[in-house]
Amino acid sequence: MKQIFFILALTALVTGCKPSDTAEIMGNISNAGDATVYIRSNVTGDIDTLQLSNGNFSDVVKIDNGQFLNLIVDRYGILVYAKPGDKITINFDLNDLKARKFDLVTVQGSPETELTLKVIDNSDQVSIQQLLAYPAKKFDNYLQNQLNKNFALIDSFKTAYKLPQDFTDMLKMYANINVVQKYKYFPVYHTRFAPEDTAAVPESFALVGEDIPLNNMTYYKYLPNYKGFVLNEYQMKIDNALGDYKADEESDEYLNKTIDAIAALDAAPEIKNDLAKNVFSMYARMTDSQKAIAEKRYLDVLSNDKDIDQFRKQIEKMSALKAGKPAPGFAYPDIDGNTLSLDQLKGKVVFVDVWATWCGPCKYEIPFLKTLESELHNKDIAFVSISIDDDKDAWEKMVKDENLQGYQIFADKAWESDIVKNYLIRGIPRFIMIDKNGNIIDINATRPSDPTTKETLLKYANM
Secondary structure, eight states, X not given: OOOOOOOOOOOHHHHOOOGXXXXXXXXXXXXXXXXXXXXXXTTTOOEEEEEOBTTEEEEEEEOSSOEEEEEEETXXXXXEEEOTTOEEEEEEEHHHHHTTXXXXXXXXXXXXXXXXXXXXXXXXXXXXXXXXXXXXXXXXXXXXXHHHHXXXXXXXXXXXXXXXXXXXXHHHHHHHHHHHHHHHHHHHHHHHHOTTOOOOOOGGGGGTTTXXXXXXXXXHHHOHHHHHHHHHHHHXXXXXXXXXXXXXXXXXXXXXXXXXXXXXXXXXXXXXXXXHXXXXXXXXXXXXXHHHHHHHHGGGTOOOHHHHXXXXXXXXXXXTXXXXXXXXXXXXXXXXXXXXXXXXXXXXXXXXXXXXXXXXXXXXXXXXXHXXXXXXXXXXXXXXXXXXXXXXXXXXXXXXXXXXXXXXXXXXTGGXXXXXHHTTOOSSOEEEEEOTTSBEEEXXXXXXXXXXXXXXXXXXXXO
């Protein structure tokens, strides 16, 4: 589940920030229409949401140190490195960004950002599918040459622009981890892209990246792919500790052993906290007995006050989403602009599908959902599909091309929409059942592909 997170920044006028506490980011994005632009801090996860005006955008971001920000439009993004006092101008064509042509992005006021995009562009000269189809020796040579090229580029920029050592060291780590991740993909995916190659994977591939320390908390805070790498490495340690318990993720033993394994790690509290946060983010999908364990043991592994507070609020919110409680309302427009609300569907059992066009598992369920709708069309059941796409055009196209039935409505703000927040949705597809009186049956209902779904819908429709 790849979910997208963004930055909430207020202008100096509103916050009273000093110029030295902020960075200004502006520019123009062509061929983006009236798309929404998001800027996300990789340090705080805060979001700033901007609306393009004739392709132009401008923002003032509060930062206390140099850091990477994600500038995202239409689910495509670039890394921007901003320091307090920077005034950065970024111009690009959205079509070029979609094609990952980072060399066509123009940057003024930030040699660090310009360099970062060149490093990323160097790493994208060959598609990942093509690269993973290479024989092992060619794959190895290509990646080592790519890494050497990026290191040389970083050194040349460092000299030309007098870039600080800590930044160039961090960017080298970024480039190194990108290469290491591809070595980890090779034994998993090579035979898929090159089925005729039966040669054994070199043992040396498994050793790549072993020299990367897992305890550099500066990189963990400021370097996005380092944090991901560290969490993945520790997650593998946890999975190894779980052993056979990993096979049944709905068991109480699985959750208890997971919490035990996190607590036992020789890792910084921040790392343990983030691993635990990933576990507890699935609280809404846990069984009732697992929820009781999570509520009892979350302080064993969560240490960040903000995350503790958020989990407590999640527990409180979940109590209002139990079976029999009034379902949170929603009201969103359909493809013709007509608003559909939950209140309009009183007297029917409502089966809600929260989905997006880019979500593979969501699209897998569509044929099963169509079958359900066809078989139950004469029953008091309303099928409501709520898209949380960023791209409304993509949603409209799929609704028409796939002749999607039932009520098709579009939630604005995507992952920040009310339907996501009110129903504690952390991953999609999410199916929700609501009875004829507007009360919750199940906020984690079975999927259309599950035969019991039809039985449950008929049970409540016939009441």
